[in-house]
Amino acid sequence: MPKQELPYRKLANGVANQTVFEFENVSCTLVGFRTSDYVTGINVPGYHLHFINEKRSTDEHVLEFELENGTTALDSTPSFFMEFPKSYSFTKVELGQDLKIEMETVEK
Ligand SMILES: [Zn+2]
Numbered sequence: 001m002p003k004q005e006l007p008y009r010k011l012a013n014g015v016a017n018q019t020v021f022e023f024e025n026v027s028c029t030l031v032g033f034r035t036s037d038y039v040t041g042i043n044v045p046g047y048h049l050h051f052i053n054e055k056r057s058t059d060e061h062v063l064e065f066e067l068e069n070g071t072t073a074l075d076s077t078p079s080f081f082m083e084f085p086k087s088y089s090f091t092k093v094e095l096g097q098d099l100k101i102e103m104e105t106v107e108k
Pocket residue numbers: 048049050060061062
């Protein structure tokens with residue numbers, strides 16, 4: 001996703017301008033998390049993975065991948081910490097909307 005300037009557009013609108021990279025036969029680290037349905041509105045339920053190359057010089061959101069071989073590790077955690085901006089403009093953001101359909105668009 002390109003960096004946005006004020007006034008910020010909705011994420012689904014910004015996705016139209018995102019660049020999609022395709023890598024083949026690369027070694028990398030995929031790191032991310034899986035969140036449950038009850039986080040809808042704060043995050044996207046399901047898997048959210050990022051691609052980190054071997055040089056650790058890039059970190060890209062993963063839309064899709066095929067794994068030929070690798071090692072996996074899972075860390076189950078019963079809690080997480082989320083910090084919100086303290087700015088006045090953030091207090092004016094409407095967070096109560098159901099963004100499920102919009103978020104599904106973003107993740108595809
Ligand atoms: Zn991401």
